[in-house]
Amino acid sequence: MRHGRVPFILGFLVAPVTLYSYFVLWPYVQTINLSFYQWRGFTKKRWVGLENYDRMLHADRFYQALEHHAVILILLPLATIAFALFFAFLLNVGGKGRGGKTAGVWGSSFYRVVFFLPQVLAVPVIGVLFATVYRPNESGLINGVLLRAGLEKPVGFLIEKNLALPALIAVLVWQAVGFYVVLFSAGMANIPAEIYEAAELDGASKVSLFFRVTLPLLWDTIQTAWVYLGILAFDAFAIVSVLAQDNGGPDGATTVLGLEIYNNMQQNRYGDAATYGVALCVLSLVFAAFTLRLTRRESYEY
Numbered sequence: 563m564r565h566g567r568v569p570f571i572l573g574f575l576v577a578p579v580t581l582y583s584y585f586v587l588w589p590y591v592q593t594i595n596l597s598f599y600q601w602r603g604f605t606k607k608r609w610v611g612l613e614n615y616d617r618m619l620h621a622d623r624f625y626q627a628l629e630h631h632a633v634i635l636i637l638l639p640l641a642t643i644a645f646a647l648f649f650a651f652l653l654n655v656g657g658k659g660r661g662g663k664t665a666g667v668w669g670s671s672f673y674r675v676v677f678f679l680p681q682v683l684a685v686p687v688i689g690v691l692f693a694t695v696y697r698p699n700e701s702g703l704i705n706g707v708l709l710r711a712g713l714e715k716p717v718g719f720l721i722e723k724n725l726a727l728p729a730l731i732a733v734l735v736w737q738a739v740g741f742y743v744v745l746f747s748a749g750m751a752n753i754p755a756e757i758y759e760a761a762e763l764d765g766a767s768k769v770s771l772f773f774r775v776t777l778p779l780l781w782d783t784i785q786t787a788w789v790y791l792g793i794l795a796f797d798a799f800a801i802v803s804v805l806a807q808d809n810g811g812p813d814g815a816t817t818v819l820g821l822e823i824y825n826n827m828q829q830n831r832y833g834d835a836a837t838y839g840v841a842l843c844v845l846s847l848v849f850a851a852f853t854l855r856l857t858r859r860e861s862y863e864y
Contacts, residue, residue, distance in 0.1 A: 646742035689804030
């Protein structure tokens with residue numbers, strides 16, 4: 563600090579900012595630049611201007627992917643946050659501790675581990691697991707139960723056009739809920755127990771505690787979770803590539819922008835892949851900015 567505050571701060575920022583610029587910002591710049599070229603990876607780049615963007619905007623698969631992202635963007639955050647809030651509330655406020663104090667249900671520490679377990683599983687493992695769960699015959703977990711219950715024929719969760727996308731969204735929700743249970747539990751743990759106890763003394767039910775105490779005081783955490791889940795909705799590539807039939811099928815019913823990037827790279831169309839990548843990045847940024855703006859509200863002090 564002998565040389566002044568600004569040089570001191572800059573001295574600490576030089577290394578991380580340099581690394582971030584080189585490994586994060588520079589690849590973005592390269593991708594944007596590549597989107598204006600036609601390049602097959604082993605040939606000379608050819609400048610085509612906005613031709614790649616024009617081709618993307620006239621591609622049916624692009625609009626199919628956007629439609630699927632819109633559906634995922636609505637269902638994934640809503641379902642994940644709803645389940646995670648419910649389970650986190652039970653684990654932190656749903657029971658009674660010694661002396662009548664507010665506490666989680668019995669065994670809440672064990673349940674936290676169980677809920678978080680899907681987070682430690684690799685995507686291929688989850689894909690194999692749910693390929694078995696959704697298998698369209700009596701050896702599939704769901705169809706096995708349904709057929710024994712009297713269903714005449716098995717349900718093709720991943721091979722029927724109207725069911726494939728909801729089935730994949732269910733997997734995304736199952737995988738994500740555990741993380742947000744832990745996130746919301748951490749937020750609820752920071753809420754003073756005296757607030758809950760005072761509300762209960764005033765006759766508040768568990769439902770009132772959830773909507774009138776927990777939700778307002780946890781709003782900033784929910785906002786963050788919504789942004790993260792929205793970004794996940796714009797990705798979803800890993801689950802789709804592992805579980806979807808016929809590379810985003812059936813008949814394009816599960817394709818997403820990430821998969822279109824991969825398909826173009828498989829065909830050595832790197833300029834088109836970069837164009838889809840730029841579109842994906844812009845949509846993610848617009849969603850995050852719009853969500854933060856829309857959900858902004860006054861913070862509660864406690």
